[in-house]
Amino acid sequence: MSAVTVMGSGSWGTAMALTLCDNDHQVTLWARRPEVCHKINTEHRNPDYFGDLRLPDSLAAVDDPDRAMDGAEFVVLAVPAQSLRENLGRWTIPDGAIVVSLAKGVELGTELRMSEVITQVTGIGADRIAVLTGPNLSHEIAERQPAAAVVASTEQETALAVQHLFHTATFRPYTNNDVIGCELAGAAKNVIALAVGVAAGMGYGANSGASMITRGLAEIIRLGEAMGADPHTFSGLAGVGDLVATCSSPLSRNRTFGEEIGRGRTVAEITASTRQVAEGVKSCKSIKALAEEYGVEMPITYAVCAVIDGHLGPDALVRALLSRAPKAERT
Ligand SMILES: NC(=O)C1=CN([C@@H]2O[C@H](COP(=O)(O)OP(=O)(O)OC[C@H]3O[C@@H](n4cnc5c(N)ncnc54)[C@H](OP(=O)(O)O)[C@@H]3O)[C@@H](O)[C@H]2O)C=CC1
Numbered sequence: 585m586s587a588v589t590v591m592g593s594g595s596w597g598t599a600m601a602l603t604l605c606d607n608d609h610q611v612t613l614w615a616r617r618p619e620v621c622h623k624i625n626t627e628h629r630n631p632d633y634f635g636d637l638r639l640p641d642s643l644a645a646v647d648d649p650d651r652a653m654d655g656a657e658f659v660v661l662a663v664p665a666q667s668l669r670e671n672l673g674r675w676t677i678p679d680g681a682i683v684v685s686l687a688k689g690v691e692l693g694t695e696l697r698m699s700e701v702i703t704q705v706t707g708i709g710a711d712r713i714a715v716l717t718g719p720n721l722s723h724e725i726a727e728r729q730p731a732a733a734v735v736a737s738t739e740q741e742t743a744l745a746v747q748h749l750f751h752t753a754t755f756r757p758y759t760n761n762d763v764i765g766c767e768l769a770g771a772a773k774n775v776i777a778l779a780v781g782v783a784a785g786m787g788y789g790a791n792s793g794a795s796m797i798t799r800g801l802a803e804i805i806r807l808g809e810a811m812g813a814d815p816h817t818f819s820g821l822a823g824v825g826d827l828v829a830t831c832s833s834p835l836s837r838n839r840t841f842g843e844e845i846g847r848g849r850t851v852a853e854i855t856a857s858t859r860q861v862a863e864g865v866k867s868c869k870s871i872k873a874l875a876e877e878y879g880v881e882m883p884i885t886y887a888v889c890a891v892i893d894g895h896l897g898p899d900a901l902v903r904a905l906l907s908r909a910p911k912a913e914r915t
């Protein structure tokens with residue numbers, strides 16, 4: 585049994601905390617709102633994110649970050665990507681703890697991956713950081729539906745420790761040492777899910793969705809290879825696995841956000857109507873910046889940026905992608 589603290593009590597932090605409780609770890613969940621802690625500690629529910637789902641009695645919620653992390657051997661970071669730097673600046677991660685990064689985003693302005701932000705702010709070396717990613721929609725995981733995942737770290741011992749930490753009867757993490765590929769795939773698929781959602785919201789069917797998923801994968805691989813990722817990563821759980829799950833599921837916030845755009849709502853309206861994060865709405869810009877830096881073509885990502893900025897409507901997005909100069913598939 586290990587002492588684990590999950591920092592962030594939204595959909596994914598709560599689902600992962602529950603998974604860790606299933607493994608009999610001593611789990612503390614940090615929630616920034618005291619009323620969320622109260623509900624979790626007294627009613628064993630987190631109604632803003634999981635309705636009536638009963639959380640394990642053993643799960644303790646704390647709103648003071650220092651108290652939450654006191655004695656933690658593992659600290660799991662589950663706040664939105666663009667808030668990670670600011671939060672880490674306020675927190676003190678216990679010496680020697682292994683840090684697990686859950687956020688799927690690339691930082692705006694710096695274009696850093698989440699593990700790079702962690703090292704830059706805390707000084708914690710890459711050997712003590714792992715990234716958990718893969719096709720893992722939180723509500724399915726919280727219902728203990730079977731799923732696989734990937735734990736990526738440059739240090740094999742860290743990857744194995746985190747794999748062991750999370751491995752339950754229904755949740756099966758594989759290790760991987762390609763941190764760049766795993767993090768990039770997790771962030772970039774959200775952008776493709778927005779595009780697939782737009783097409784779905786316009787009433788287009790499986791052919792359109794599959795075409796965008798496949799061409800989306802092609803552009804993610806192009807960027808990944810340029811950044812030094814292992815191309816094989818993109819045919820694994822962190823790549824195709826997560827891309828297909830996110831682009832196909834009505835549970836995905838990114839796909840749903842895109843669908844709403846496709847139905848004619850504005851970005852401001854959709855953002856105002858939910859408290860949940862759709863990471864691709866911000867990360868599309870940092871991924872576009874990476875594409876520019878590495879000189880890689882990413883037409884779907886560029887089109888999504890234009891839609892998010894209000895320069896392109898849903899019809900124009902589809903036209904812009906289909907009217908590009910014809911080319912060979914493998915270029
Ligand atoms: N949900 C999923 O299925 C999966 C999500 N992820 C990734 O996990 C990360 C977290 O997402 P998820 O839990 O789903 O997001 P949610 O929107 O469901 O929850 C976000 C959580 O972070 C808190 N939060 C929001 N803004 C801030 C801030 N500025 N500072 C501190 N805390 C903040 C929220 O608190 P409050 O409730 O008080 O607003 C809430 O607890 C994302 O990067 C996402 O891509 C990865 C795999 C699966």
Ligand SMILES: O=C(CO)COP(=O)(O)O
Nearest residue numbers: 718719720721836837838
């Ligand atoms: O990353 C996810 C599934 O693996 C969750 O996707 P959304 O953030 O779009 O809900």
